[in-house]
Amino acid sequence: MSTKEEYDCIVIGAGVQGSFTAYQLAKNNQKTLLLEQFVLPHTRGSSHGQTRIIRKAYEQDFYTHMMEECYELWAQLEREASVKLYRQTGLLVMGPENSQSYQLFKSTLQRNKVPMVTLTRDNFSQHIPHVNLAEGDGAVVDITAGILYADRALKTVQGQFQKLGGIIRDKEKVMDIKPGPIVTVSSSAGVYQAKSVVITAGPWANKLLTHTDLQLPLEVVKINVCYWKEKVPGSYNVKQRFPCFLLTEGEESKEHIYGLPSNEYPGLVKICYHMGSKTDPDQRDKQTDRSDIDILQRYISRCLPGLLPEPAVVESCMYTLTPDRHFVLDHHPSYSNIVIGAGFSGHGFKFGPIIGKLLCELSLGQVPSYDLSPFRIRRFQAKTKSAL
Numbered sequence: 172m173s174t175k176e177e178y179d180c181i182v183i184g185a186g187v188q189g190s191f192t193a194y195q196l197a198k199n200n201q202k203t204l205l206l207e208q209f210v211l212p213h214t215r216g217s218s219h220g221q222t223r224i225i226r227k228a229y230e231q232d233f234y235t236h237m238m239e240e241c242y243e244l245w246a247q248l249e250r251e252a253s254v255k256l257y258r259q260t261g262l263l264v265m266g267p268e269n270s271q272s273y274q275l276f277k278s279t280l281q282r283n284k285v286p287m288v289t290l291t292r293d294n295f296s297q298h299i300p301h302v303n304l305a306e307g308d309g310a311v312v313d314i315t316a317g318i319l320y321a322d323r324a325l326k327t328v329q330g331q332f333q334k335l336g337g338i339i340r341d342k343e344k345v346m347d348i349k350p351g352p353i354v355t356v357s358s359s360a361g362v363y364q365a366k367s368v369v370i371t372a373g374p375w376a377n378k379l380l381t382h383t384d385l386q387l388p389l390e391v392v393k394i395n396v397c398y399w400k401e402k403v404p405g406s407y408n409v410k411q412r413f414p415c416f417l418l419t420e421g422e423e424s425k426e427h428i429y430g431l432p433s434n435e436y437p438g439l440v441k442i443c444y445h446m447g448s449k450t451d452p453d454q455r456d457k458q459t460d461r462s463d464i465d466i467l468q469r470y471i472s473r474c475l476p477g478l479l480p481e482p483a484v485v486e487s488c489m490y491t492l493t494p495d496r497h498f499v500l501d502h503h504p505s506y507s508n509i510v511i512g513a514g515f516s517g518h519g520f521k522f523g524p525i526i527g528k529l530l531c532e533l534s535l536g537q538v539p540s541y542d543l544s545p546f547r548i549r550r551f552q553a554k555t556k557s558a559l
């Protein structure tokens with residue numbers, strides 16, 4: 172009979188959430204295995220690419236509260252590994268002054284005393300050149316916001332995990348999970364056992380959860396990651412202090428439009444629509460819908476006159492959406508030693524360090540550091556179904 176490798180915890184999926192969870196577990200002296208289906212690094216999930224926005228500006232207080240500690244955890248990782256992962260740029264939030272969404276962003280910043288600036292129509296272009304503020308729109312800046320260097324962050328946290336004795340096995344797809352007091356995980360290359368398992372499989376979450384008789388109401392969409400060329404090189408550059416920006420839901424579009432200053436590709440500004448079309452994660456490139464790009468083109472023509480309204484580069488990424496766009500951070504309803512981190516709904520990267528801490532706490536049976544009621548599986552009630 173072949174012997175099975177034994178661990179305290181197995182984490183399935185080495186995206187940002189699984190990598191930070193594995194790192195936290197190793198910090199807590201847990202013998203931890205991190206399994207990843209693809210050769211690392213890869214561009215097939217949700218955590219690849221060079222940049223992500225980090226911000227405290229949210230419509231809900233609970234995210235702003237979590238971000239307070241999260242900024243400290245990002246800084247701690249930067250110090251530990253001697254790397255720069257965050258660059259402050261500020262986040263310009265624009266939206267119809269009288270809309271609920273814009274007012275929620277503004278009041279959350281004010282209530283939580285986040286350093287911010289309110290721009291008036293008169294002083295807007297002095298502070299933010301090359302942007303037309305739409306008629307009726309207000310503008311505030313979350314000063315604390317900025318850019319996270321995403322690929323670098325992933326490499327760093329995985330490296331720190333390994334330095335702590337953690338084991339990463341990539342190109343090992345998990346094929347089966349057998350729940351029990353000791354969980355058995357079978358991959359394409361081996362069989363492992365652990366006291367607990369954390370599932371952080373991003374767009375593949377439901378495919379894996381099938382093995383545990385659970386399906387969550389998750390929808391996977393493909394995002395067209397668009398880069399737009401500056402007419403005058405440098406006008407929207409990070410070095411010119413051009414900020415990240417976010418357009419709240421309003422007349423312009425139903426979903427957010429967001430952008431980051433030109434940085435990773437010289438002369439190109441990343442601007443995306445916060446929604447895409449449904450896809451199977453294994454068939455991502457077969458989804459060719461570009462209606463989001465039409466929306467972006469109209470917006471850019473009207474409000475960003477210094478950009479050519481035709482994307483110069485289009486890359487692909489995926490969101491895993493929950494119905495309410497809040498995360499899933501919980502124990503499996505039937506097996507308390509299986510923990511699930513899923514449904515990050517296109518805004519989870521910035522939370523990586525705190526998600527890692529919370530999923531580690533759940534897997535160790537500790538009381539989580541934050542109220543997890545917005546993230547519990549039971550909120551879906553009838554929408555959660557047996558996989559069998």
Ligand SMILES: Cc1cc2nc3c(=O)[nH]c(=O)nc-3n(C[C@H](O)[C@H](O)[C@H](O)COP(=O)(O)OP(=O)(O)OC[C@H]3O[C@@H](n4cnc5c(N)ncnc54)[C@H](O)[C@@H]3O)c2cc1C
Nearest residue numbers: 184186187188208216217218224345373488515519520521
């Ligand atoms: C275009 C775009 C822009 C975004 N912008 C922002 C932003 O500005 N700020 C922000 O905070 N967030 C942003 N996000 C969201 C953020 O990137 C995601 O929420 C986050 O990356 C989700 O990470 P994850 O670990 O859950 O998923 P993933 O990164 O997809 O990781 C899951 C991993 O599990 C692996 N896996 C799956 N099944 C198996 C299996 N059977 N066996 C082994 N391994 C398996 C996958 O291969 C994958 O590597 C953005 C997302 C996109 C797509």
Ligand SMILES: O=C(O)[C@@H]1CCCC=N1
Nearest residue numbers: 224417427429445517518
């Ligand atoms: O999470 C973020 O900050 C980005 C921008 C707004 C929409 C989703 N992702």
